[in-house]
Amino acid sequence: MQKLQVELGSLVLKNPFMAASGTFGFGEEYANIMDLQALGALVVKGLTLKPQKGNKPPRVVETPAGMLNAIGLQNPGLDSFLARELPRLNQQEIPVIVNINGAEESDFVTLARELQDVPGILALELNVSCPNVKEGGMAFGTSPAVLSSLVEKVKRVCGIPLIVKLSPNVTDIGEMARAAERSGADILSLINTIKGMVIDTHTARPLLGNLTGGLSGPAIRPVAVRMVYEVFQATGLPLIGMGGVMSLQDALEFFMAGASAVAVGAGNFVAPDTIPRLIADLQSYLERKGMNSPAVLTGLAHGSR
Amino acid sequence: MFLTTARVRKKETVARNCFTLSLKEEKIASHCTPGQFVHVRLSMGYDPFLRRPFSVAAADPAEGVFRLLIQTVGEGTRLLQGIQEDQPLDCLGPLGSGFVPGEAPYFLVAGGIGAAPLLFLAQTLSKQNQPVRFYYGTASEAERVPLHAWLPATVEQIDATEDGSKGFSGRVTAALDRDILQGIRPGQIMACGPEAMLRELARLNATWKIPMQFSLEERMACATGACQGCAVEIAEEAGMINYLRVCREGPVFEAHKVVEFHAKASS
Numbered sequence: 001m002q003k004l005q006v007e008l009g010s011l012v013l014k015n016p017f018m019a020a021s022g023t024f025g026f027g028e029e030y031a032n033i034m035d036l037q038a039l040g041a042l043v044v045k046g047l048t049l050k051p052q053k054g055n056k057p058p059r060v061v062e063t064p065a066g067m068l069n070a071i072g073l074q075n076p077g078l079d080s081f082l083a084r085e086l087p088r089l090n091q092q093e094i095p096v097i098v099n100i101n102g103a104e105e106s107d108f109v110t111l112a113r114e115l116q117d118v119p120g121i122l123a124l125e126l127n128v129s130c131p132n133v134k135e136g137g138m139a140f141g142t143s144p145a146v147l148s149s150l151v152e153k154v155k156r157v158c159g160i161p162l163i164v165k166l167s168p169n170v171t172d173i174g175e176m177a178r179a180a181e182r183s184g185a186d187i188l189s190l191i192n193t194i195k196g197m198v199i200d201t202h203t204a205r206p207l208l209g210n211l212t213g214g215l216s217g218p219a220i221r222p223v224a225v226r227m228v229y230e231v232f233q234a235t236g237l238p239l240i241g242m243g244g245v246m247s248l249q250d251a252l253e254f255f256m257a258g259a260s261a262v263a264v265g266a267g268n269f270v271a272p273d274t275i276p277r278l279i280a281d282l283q284s285y286l287e288r289k290g291m292n293s294p295a296v297l298t299g300l301a302h303g304s305r
Numbered sequence: 306m307f308l309t310t311a312r313v314r315k316k317e318t319v320a321r322n323c324f325t326l327s328l329k330e331e332k333i334a335s336h337c338t339p340g341q342f343v344h345v346r347l348s349m350g351y352d353p354f355l356r357r358p359f360s361v362a363a364a365d366p367a368e369g370v371f372r373l374l375i376q377t378v379g380e381g382t383r384l385l386q387g388i389q390e391d392q393p394l395d396c397l398g399p400l401g402s403g404f405v406p407g408e409a410p411y412f413l414v415a416g417g418i419g420a421a422p423l424l425f426l427a428q429t430l431s432k433q434n435q436p437v438r439f440y441y442g443t444a445s446e447a448e449r450v451p452l453h454a455w456l457p458a459t460v461e462q463i464d465a466t467e468d469g470s471k472g473f474s475g476r477v478t479a480a481l482d483r484d485i486l487q488g489i490r491p492g493q494i495m496a497c498g499p500e501a502m503l504r505e506l507a508r509l510n511a512t513w514k515i516p517m518q519f520s521l522e523e524r525m526a527c528a529t530g531a532c533q534g535c536a537v538e539i540a541e542e543a544g545m546i547n548y549l550r551v552c553r554e555g556p557v558f559e560a561h562k563v564v565e566f567h568a569k570a571s572s
Contacts, residue, residue, distance in 0.1 A: 024531050025529075029531040053547065059524075065351035067354060071534065270356060272308055
């Protein structure tokens with residue numbers, strides 16, 4: 001058996017495959033069709049200080065080789081997460097990463113301070129790239145100065161690895177990556193969804209209740225792979241790549257572009273067994289290639305640097 | 306909930322743009338209850354990308370077979386119509402929270418393809434010797450599924466067509482209203498159909514005041530509750546209005562709690 005363990009700085013995962021935030025809830029939904037302990041990590045649904053009601057429906061719509069979503073970060077809030085969801089996840093020994101969100105810098109800082117020393121949380125993922133909320137969200141992830149200021153303040157109170165989830169809705173993602181690195185980010189994850197729209201031609205109005213939504217699925221994969229490639233060259237930070245991963249072939253593209261781990265998002269909706277399948281397929285791929293670790297794959301597409 | 310491969314036992318065209326699939330899959334057949342659904346993968350490619358939810362229309366645990374009643378409305382259902390007998394079909398299910406027993410007699414109100422979950426319900430209630438009337442409305446006779454093949458003999462079927470080509474001439478809701486005004490009164494109404502039909506039932510029930518459950522439809526991605534895409538506004542106890550998931554807390558909800566039908570019905 002090859003070891004699938006990967007290290008992203010001080011974050012150690014038993015394998016490089018994670019469930020992306022917002023696509024696996026708090027784990028409960030998929031518990032009876034897969035062994036959640038097998039996940040490299042479960043990034044739970046985006047969390048805010050107070051419960052969030054979410055956006056007006058319709059919230060999802062299918063698009064060619066993908067989908068738009070505009071959930072609006074519906075979640076039970078910090079207190080309920082700590083009281084109900086986390087104890088259950090801990091009891092099942094599921095590796096948890098918490099995705100945190102806020103309307104203001106102080107929301108992120110409070111969440112990070114409250115969560116960073118709670119047992120059973122491996123890392124925090126700073127969501128500065130949600131395209132579906134009116135306050136905060138993507139606004140924190142599209143200006144280097146605003147991003148820097150936020151990351152610096154959160155890092156100051158966060159004793160566990162801090163992942164910054166980058167938005168693709170920028171002109172130069174390398175610049176955003178460097179800003180996050182300078183301010184103390186430990187790991188970068190990319191990409192969040194790409195802002196999009198579908199018009200309902202019967203009503204002549206945008207179909208989604210929120211008007212716009214975030215595009216995900218195989219449709220965005222080439223954009224995501226390109227951005228991982230660029231960010232790998234722009235920073236020295238370990239990367240978590242995501243965007244339309246359905247098969248090992250897709251995951252290999254991300255590893256070779258520069259990712260040390262890969263997250264599955266919309267793919268879970270279509271094939272809920274995607275992550276267990278990726279784990280098994282990577283295992284046999286490494287054996288076949290005589291490679292002793294997934295880390296060997298990271299950045300291969302860049303040749304000798 | 307199981308992620309499993311069903312096998313197509315039989316495919317049959319039953320009305321214009323409407324077909325049934327009998328699927329062999331023991332686990333789903335023996336675990337599903339009326340109102341629940343399965344989430345079906347239509348293509349191993351990426352277009353269409355998402356699965357499609359279909360209500361279970363019948364289940365025979367002894368045979369290990371369940372049935373779907375499907376209307377071809379778009380690209381996805383047309384693709385599914387092309388499936389051949391003996392082919393595999395990737396199914397996730399059974400999913401959702403179905404109908405909750407109420408007080409007899411039961412009046413089931415189906416609009417078009419909304420008949421699917423109610424057929425399963427009628428079969429189950431009949432096995433429990435509950436009196437059932439089945440109101441079935443379509444635009445015309447050509448769209449009508451021959452329900453007698455599905456419904457037990459004890460179930461009384463009331464037909465309505467909007468063009469008058471079969472049974473009551475007019476909307477199925479008007480047929481029900483006529484009966485209730487004549488004193489033929491149910492203890493419980495269960496309904497599934499187009500939004501306009503459910504809205505009209507909600508409006509009429511302001512006068513009838515009969516316990517009523519609706520099976521709702523919404524665009525879905527995961528169908529397990531994880532993505533929260535299929536939200537519907539529900540008025541819960543203590544006046545709280547929250548977004549609940551059609552795939553998880555639903556698809557069946559108590560009609561008076563569905564905010565959208567009330568807000569607009571009373572205006």
